[in-house]
Amino acid sequence: MSILGRFIEALSRILDEAYASSERTIPHPGVFFALSLALTFISALSNTPSMWFAAGLYSAMWAPVLKPRSRAFLAATGLTLLLGLVPALPILLLGVDQGKMPNASPPAVVSLVLFVSRVVLSPMPIIIAVTSLGWSTIAQGLSEWRLARRFVSRVNFFMLNTRFIASVFAYYLAGRESRVVVKSNSLSWRLLAVTLADVIAKFTEVSRDIVKAYESRCIRGC
Numbered sequence: 001m002s003i004l005g006r007f008i009e010a011l012s013r014i015l016d017e018a019y020a021s022s023e024r025t026i027p028h029p030g031v032f033f034a035l036s037l038a039l040t041f042i043s044a045l046s047n048t049p050s051m052w053f054a055a056g057l058y059s060a061m062w063a064p065v066l067k068p069r070s071r072a073f074l075a076a077t078g079l080t081l082l083l084g085l086v087p088a089l090p091i092l093l094l095g096v097d098q099g100k101m102p103n104a105s106p107p108a109v110v111s112l113v114l115f116v117s118r119v120v121l122s123p124m125p126i127i128i129a130v131t132s133l134g135w136s137t138i139a140q141g142l143s144e145w146r147l148a149r150r151f152v153s154r155v156n157f158f159m160l161n162t163r164f165i166a167s168v169f170a171y172y173l174a175g176r177e178s179r180v181v182v183k184s185n186s187l188s189w190r191l192l193a194v195t196l197a198d199v200i201a202k203f204t205e206v207s208r209d210i211v212k213a214y215e216s217r218c219i220r221g222c
Contacts, residue, residue: 029133030141032149036125044122049114052121059124066132073131077120080127084119 036058043055129138139156142148 007095027136028141030144032133033126033129033138033142036129040123040126043125046120049117052118056117056126059121059128062125062128067126068128068131073127076127077124080120080123081116084116098203114183 037060039055043051046052099150139152142152
């Protein structure tokens with residue numbers, strides 16, 4: 001399977017495990033999720049490294065208590081690390097244009113460490129919350145608040161939609177790649193274009209069916 005196929009399969013597995021519920025009621029799932037979400041947004045939008053490390057410290061304090069599911073936690077952390085390293089490596093290898101930023105440009109290694117720290121540590125509170133409590137438990141806690149019910153409904157739809165489509169696409173890409181032998185660069189580009197067109201068509205079909213199924217089961221207030 002290609003890198004894209006493996007990525008989609010990993011995403012599907014993360015969502016499957018993150019959706020599972022737990023029996024924890026302390027801390028309150030809704031309150032803990034709201035605090036973790038707020039800290040994630042604040043640290044992600046902040047340009048102060050102390051906020052990023054505060055998010056990491058907060059996560060490190062709660063992780064031994066809540067004991068997140070190891071597979072989902074490691075997979076989510078691995079994806080965030082990948083998302084941090086892919087754009088950050090050019091900074092380390094190519095450096096920064098000193099002519100454009102003569103005074104404010106830190107060394108390349110420092111820029112790399114700061115960027116990766118921000119990408120990995122900022123979402124850690126929300127990763128700990130979801131992989132330890134499970135979205136089903138969090139949704140029950142948030143549903144106690146009237147203002148949060150619409151948000152819960154939208155996230156439930158997103159989780160259902162994304163989990164199913166990610167799983168379908170992973171096997172779809174694997175099946176297509178097992179039938180095609182790439183012989184030249186031109187064929188590679190042609191194969192990529194055909195696969196992309198097939199994925200878009202399949203996404204439209206599957207998404208439409210999921211929306212119909214969701215609306216048929218949706219109760220008042222969704």
